[in-house]
Amino acid sequence: MLEHGHNIYLIVAALAIAVMSGFTGLSLTQGASAMGVARRKLVVSMSAIALGSGIWSMHFVAMLGMTLPVAFHYDALVTMISALVAILLTGIALLLVHFGARTGVRITLAGICVGAGILAMHYIGMSGIQEVKPVYYSAFGVGVAIVASVLLCVVSFWISYGHRESRNILTGTLVFGISVVAVHFIAMASTHFVKIDGAQSTGLWMSNEVLAFGVTLSSFVISGAFLLVGVTFAAGLGKPQDDTRMRQPVAEDPGASAPALSQPQIIRIPYESDGQAHFVQSEDVAAVQAEGRYTYLYHPSGRLFCPWSISTMEAKLADTRFVKVHRSYLVNTNHVTSFQRKKDNGVCFFEQAPHLDHVTVSRSYLKQVRERLGV
Structure with a gap:
């Protein structure tokens, strides 16, 4: 040896x-x-x-x-x-x-x-x-x-x-x-x-x-x-990063009803394909997912790459039907077909969104999501 x-x-x-x-x-x-x-x-x-x-x-x-x-x-x-x-x-x-x-x-x-x-x-x-x-x-x-x-x-x-x-x-x-x-x-x-x-x-x-x-x-x-x-x-x-910090919920009047979006804005959201920039309407997008400094759009035409960050997307979509459900996800409440409450979180389900059947709602965003969905 x-x-x-x-x-x-x-x-x-x-x-x-x-x-x-x-x-x-x-x-x-x-x-x-x-x-x-x-x-x-x-x-x-x-x-x-x-x-x-x-x-x-x-x-x-x-x-x-x-x-x-x-x-x-x-x-x-x-x-x-x-x-x-x-x-x-x-x-x-x-x-x-x-x-x-x-x-x-x-x-x-x-x-x-x-x-x-x-x-x-x-x-x-x-x-x-x-x-x-x-x-x-x-x-x-x-x-x-x-x-x-x-x-x-x-x-x-x-x-x-x-x-x-x-x-x-x-x-x-x-x-x-x-x-x-x-x-x-x-x-x-x-x-x-x-x-x-x-x-x-x-x-x-x-x-x-x-x-x-x-x-x-x-x-x-x-x-x-x-x-x-x-x-x-x-x-x-050095570029703007996704805002992943936990946000404190805004204090609300217990007797007040959930804020209504009677006339939500429709935003033109850019996406890139084959070296060209295209646009879709925010109302047609079921959800937005963070991917590093960029995002993906879940649209009827497929999963689209968007150059906006999740923090930029959140600011642009503030007056629309979108609500933040997770540090990496925004969902369009008009596209949510069902909601399931679990012990510490929840799940939003989609039926008409290609490549997306559900998104988990984190505990910190559960209250505001339920209020927006009315459940």
């Missing part, structure tokens, strides 16, 4: 690479669901490459920091396959959350896919080591690595995609970086190495020096992408 250790400086470098790639991949897709299909595919592909190559680069930076008393090298084909598997599985994860309705099930499945990608990349990459064989993968060690990978990645995606705000992306990035590094070293803790005497190399192989060249190039690209995306991300922080 061979004793092995790790260089602390390369461990820190591996964590930095994981965090940079996570930030690049998760922030690059901000607002991607509102893009046209062709552009969205491009952005998702770039994000998958950033996340997958970051997982791969982190692993091999850490492996370069591993010390063994004997020389060893890597099978080039297996090493390349490990990178492609990571990119493929992260790509599947991003497809789940950016194509089709983003539900809790899809977010969870996306996190599981990324967790599986980290695990597959690690164990495939380890199998490519030549002249030294990794052995004694204990069932307990593998089990802990699987649980840590899946759990942390699911948490990362729930934070990043449960609500697409800047702070969520930053927090989700940190969890992603920790998950990649944690899985690697948890798996390594249950791995031992033995030297294979008389082993013959087959196919193309890489020494640590050649691998270091490739990993350095990959890390440089990731760092460059991180800086480019970071500049855009930082610039966006």
Whole structure:
């Protein structure tokens, strides 16, 4: 059995690479669901490459920091396959959350896919080591690595995609970086190495020096992408953000009836499609959903991307039939077909709104919603 250790400086470098790639991949897709299909595919592909190559680069930076008393090298084909598997599985994860309705099930499945990608990349990459064989993968060690990978990645995606705000992306990035590094070293803790005497190399192989060249190039690209995306991300922080603060209800006369909107205004709301700006009437919109600094309109013609933020939308629609039911939703009471009161919240149901059958009413907005609906 061979004793092995790790260089602390390369461990820190591996964590930095994981965090940079996570930030690049998760922030690059901000607002991607509102893009046209062709552009969205491009952005998702770039994000998958950033996340997958970051997982791969982190692993091999850490492996370069591993010390063994004997020389060893890597099978080039297996090493390349490990990178492609990571990119493929992260790509599947991003497809789940950016194509089709983003539900809790899809977010969870996306996190599981990324967790599986980290695990597959690690164990495939380890199998490519030549002249030294990794052995004694204990069932307990593998089990802990699987649980840590899946759990942390699911948490990362729930934070990043449960609500697409800047702070969520930053927090989700940190969890992603920790998950990649944690899985690697948890798996390594249950791995031992033995030297294979008389082993013959087959196919193309890489020494640590050649691998270091490739990993350095990959890390440089990731760092460059991180800086480019970071500049855009930082610039966006200065723009008006969605107002997600809890608002205190205005004191009202207990004997007074709910305010009536006898002649609600009709507002022209812009939406973008095929590079052009179009308009719809507010009375035809069933609900408005926040998406980062933008919104989606639920209209009979489909789910439309609007350049207005949820706070701008709330101000514009103040004198219409719209009411805020959640920090991320405004609903048109004329389109609500039924309402269900639950323990701490409520649910508004819609029958004629494509892609939308219900919206949950949060506790803080429950009173005003019930008053507007007259229930």
